[in-house]
Amino acid sequence: MKHKKITLTGVALLAAGALALTGCSTSSNEKPDAEKGSSNVDASAIIKVNGSEPQNPLIPTNTNETGGGKILDAIFAGLIGYAADGAVFNEVAEDIKVDDPQNITVKLRKGLKFTNGEEVTADNFIKAWNYGALASNEQLSSYFFEDIEGFSYEEDSELTGLKQVDEHTFTIKLNKPASDFAQRLGYSAYYPLPDVAFEDMEAFGQNPIGNGPYMLDGEGAWQHDVGINLVTNPDYDGPSKPANGGLNIVFYASQDSAYADLLGDQLDVLDAVPDSAFGSYEADLGDRAVNQPAAIFQSFTIPERLEHFSGEEGNLRRQAISMAINRKEITDVIFQGTRTPASDFTSPVIDGWTDELKGAEVLDYNEKKAKELWAEADKISPWSGTFQIAYNADGGHQAWVDATTNSIKNTLGIDASGAPYPTFAELRGKVTDRTIETAFRTGWQADYPGLYNFLGPLYATNAGSNDGDYSSKEFDKLLSDGISETDPAAANKLYQEAQEVLLKDLPVVPLWYSNVVGGYGKTVENVKFGWNSVPIFSEIEKTKAE
Incomplete structure (x- = not known):
């Protein structure tokens, strides 16, 4: 049975507060339908893409740059997600009800798990957000909790606006109206964390355990300044289920090197064509060139x-x-x-x-x-x-x-x-x-x-x-x-x-x-770049080798 999708105002033209002002609950956990490629698809194939070395360990509340963000968005799932055109869909949330511009009730889907087997509960969100907001933790994304009641820049203070109703339900009370707050909840600062993260956050950041469509491919998956290997999370139960077997994110020393690999069929998807190729990339790639x-x-x-x-x-x-x-x-x-x-x-x-x-x-x-x-x-x-x-x-x-x-x-x-x-x-x-x-x-x-x-x-x-x-x-x-x-x-x-x-x-x-300005290789299909320029990795398909 199809559920109603959460759609704001269409192709990336999203009115701030459109979701928060509906006054009604959201109830879909379905992502807008993706166009599928040919049937000759290797669902186990690894997709090779470009990236950059994260600035910091992969802690959601301490990552505010694109290299780390690209990885976090693959291995974690938030309350909501954003489709290629900017439409909002429920991810971990079953229902988000905006009671008024200062009060939100969140109900989670049951049975969702982190990759270590721990169930995702309301407490995982509350503890993660409190960690991110705590002044002494000096998290780069602490600002995203500023509107929640109890937040303080000056001293360690609990986010008193977060209340657990039951194992899968919590409420958010804001210290002032924030008309687009519900729309923010797909951003990485609001991801949940498993209990094990709080035992040693620095170590966790080197080998993060998420709840998203991908996960790290075992010990040594992250080779600093080289790349990171992700495989599909077999326990992921959400709307962004991968059509491939994983991602090999390569940290290139230059965009020219990445583009050369794309032309040489050594890279599947590139989201940043070097300026040296601006005059030729459309001729080089044909209908596989992207400029949007x-x-x-x-x-x-x-x-x-x-x-x-x-x-x-x-x-x-x-x-x-x-x-x-x-x-x-x-x-x-x-x-x-x-x-x-x-x-x-x-x-x-x-x-x-x-x-x-x-x-x-x-x-x-x-x-x-x-x-x-x-x-x-x-x-x-x-x-x-x-x-x-x-x-x-x-x-x-x-x-x-x-x-x-x-x-x-x-x-x-x-x-x-x-x-x-x-x-x-x-x-x-x-x-x-x-x-x-x-x-x-x-x-x-x-x-x-x-x-x-x-x-x-x-x-x-x-x-x-x-x-x-x-x-x-x-x-x-x-x-x-x-x-x-x-x-x-x-x-x-x-x-x-x-x-x-x-x-x-x-x-x-x-x-x-x-x-x-990007492009993709000859053996991949259904490549889409989102409203924020990042490829929709989970939808990329790779054809079987002949």
Whole structure:
């Protein structure tokens, strides 16, 4: 018997709060139907895909980057999941009832297990969320529990808003209305953890035990800086049951190496074609080439703690640097139609996006104005040194960083260059511990399909992904008012006003919106890339060898 699917507003255009404001319960645990490929499928075949070394041990509440997130999303299952088009479906949840904008009741499906045989219960969610929220645990995703009653940044405090009703039911009480909270519950910060995790969390992170469609392929499955091998979880009972035998996620040193493997039939799916192949990949791959919009925003951050970038001087220099970048030329020449110059801090595929924000002219290339602003800053304190943008060399960023810094150099007449780090993990380590001494590349791949997700986690005071330590009472107030608003249109208006504050302060310098530009091999079928650019791994099929 078919159950009603949870659908918000269609292809990645998801109104924040659409789920939370229905006032009714959700009751489907069926994923939207996938189109199946040929019958000549090897259900045991391993799918080889690209990835990157996670920054940290694989603990859901301490992973906020794409390398680790891609793995966690394969080995864990949350209360809800997101289909390729952004539609929401129940995963571990049997029913999520939004009683009002501050109270939610969650009922779990019975009989679900972690891969060590432990049953998934309400307590597994409550304990995991409390661990993630505890101040002394210093988890990167603690911000995602901020709206739950009892949360504190300053001291260890129990999330008193989480109450177990019975073994498979718990309630969530928020400390303020958060109209899209139910929509967030598929993000990795909200995954459950088995009891064994709390015996030694660091050791658990090296060999995580999940409840999702895949699991680690035994001891030694994760070879650091090389790759990680996953196999299907035989006990998984959910809507994302794999059509393959597992995943071999390879941590490539460069995107060029990954693309060469794809062309040589040594890689099945690639989600990031290198810029060196933008002019040829569609001819190389034919109908196996992928170029589609995704909820990805790219930027770079200039920490306020750097010399010349605090106070009024810093504000002037950020504006000058932003207006010294010829985004259209860079996206045309370097990215060849796979990027679009940014006009805000979110993504055009998310409901509420607009290109008519006040102050957005700071994102336009304006050589004359950039020089004037730089000269004003020099009157406060004469410029000295070199302006650099740090990036990870294993991610295919050199070309755009060089083009961006050259644009800044030529416009402002200063020394500017890229500062490469060998790996993403090394770069993120410097960013996270605040020891990086230059500007650095940043960006956002949405956690869930809502406008707030591009703003709160990155720019709210104390937010876990607020890499520049930005803080604005005006911005925080507009953000808080927006998330408390029960009318999605009114909420989006407040988010737009909040972005106008960001355009004045430029906590990051917006660059462009990214398409997912990828491709897949000749022997795989039913390859789909989701609204957030990640392939839907469980649906990929591989044909039998002849």
